[in-house]
Amino acid sequence: MKTKITELFGIEYPIILPGMSWISVPELVAAVSNAGGIGYLATGPLSPAKTRESIRRIKALTNKPFGVGITLLMPGAHENAMVAIEEKVPVLNISLGKGEDLIKKVHAYNGKVIATVTTVQHALAAQKSGADALQVTGYEAAAHGSQVPTLVLIPAVVDAVKIPVVAIGGIADGRGMAAAFALGAEGIGMGTRLSITKESPVHDFCKKKQLESGIEDTIYSNRFDSLYCRVFKTPSAEKAYKQGRNLRKGFKASLAIAKAVDIPWMKLVTAASSSPKGEKSERPKESGANSGSASKPKEKKSLMDKMLKVPKMGMNLMHIAQAYVDIQHATETGDLDKGFYLSGQVQGIIHDIPTVAEVINRTVKEFLKIQEEIAAKIK
Template identity: 40%
Template structure:
């Protein structure tokens, strides 16, 4: 079954309060991650209206586009939502001022912002939620004043580490506790149903975050032809590649990815530089800003110059696949969970189904106790 259109919607599930739902003011402990080119106003608002937390992806937007996207989202929902920001972006302070001015509830980050930016957001009532991939990073952002963290295991799509969620999640929870920090932890990587939510709660998490599962909804703006590509894949049809932008990136196996994995490094670098230039023109980013960001990454030891150049490759390849529907020339980011997804429900139906399943599992577990 590839679509749920015409089927009756599930009954409204009971709320499930956790420390995270109370922190951000939502009904259910479910987060839709900020996926570039995917998490626009419609998907974000649909998730928030369903009782979860929708997050706008702003890294692929110009500042003016973000202004318009926030306004559009606010016109579609009166529920809390978040905006994902690149902390290393040159205009990050300007975007943070925008979130404060527009009273956006949550600021999420793939890279942790500086302590002064965290303090500024918190002083204005914005909840700060960085994404992290190791216990030591969780401890660091906790010491800087972050309100919560999203921890993504190796099963997740996009940039990810090698450690599975089932091991990374408890290591983060233990790391925070051992260092005297008590903050809500949201688990990401491999979640798609109520069983997973119940399992995450059993570990001690305060919720789950999902990307691929929300990409594959009827509210997602990804072309239907691309969604069908995802629905036809199995659990072994993704690969973690470093050939896209020099960093580990989980994507669907496609002829392009196979070619990148086996192709000439110089040819790939030239193509990456060309795509980086296109991304610069698309977003209005200046070359001086890109070089300034690059120098900052080099000083921190985060990336080589080759990786920095290749980093401009990712947005354009994702755009080709997820926006233009060109699966031959584009890259399709995906979690391993793609092999477990068979339908395209609305965000509301998805959230209600997950919550009903979670309540059933928690009730059954309670009976065992």
């Protein structure tokens, strides 16, 4: 199959596994690339040393092109991007921030850059900064999708830019792929679908719960981390949504993150305090026992007190940090009472746990069949 995306990345099928923390690990990335699509390594929770080790592991598992996902907003992102560039990864996927310098460095070794965006404004900015392609994430998506559904967002972006577009958000099969191509996309991404596969490291209990759930069983809110985010509807997610987040737990979580990604805690606070231009990042009002002291900073003393004197920095970090530990907990242990989990609306049309190759092969087959059926229908 040839599209601008297959040509750009040198892959067989224009199907992408996006970077999903703790899920898009070397084994899953390689499985997607070996099946003819392209997988991106998720580097959000990785230190630079772990990023390098993971890239080398992917290279050992596949000789096909693969990508590395860099969420520029995340602490340690620049350091991880530099590792990816040193390792000359074929594709760099950047999101939530400006990456002009990185794009130049990737182009210097003939690598490609695809920028993830959720608005027309950001699509234009990414094109201007030199990105080779765009990954455009609609409202239906798990995690940080647009405020606008894929059906409207993709043609709006396609009309505005000249570089090829990959549609993502709400796509799980050949029907979704056909719809995305009809809207002008030249490739698709599937997060929820590829996370519910045999090779995916997501805990079996989460996968099973998703299969039992419908298209309405997600919550889209800015109460989980610092941006609008879609999560699987569970009692713990509903509780977090209603009560706001627990700042004390968030503080503890931030110390754990600093350790995991191997950066000084203050640097973590600074990184978390910036949000990409134009992104909605307003926080819910905290109330009751969980409200911390953001509005009434105390006189001194502890690291936490100091941080909360800078409410925006403190609140940003507390939200991101808590979401980070809660999502990791559910993803790895399947404990949906304490943790919560990211999932797209498309979970409601997913009914099995196949291999990655099965997902890719049948998506392509169904897409080609639909093309013929539509052509035959219209006389």
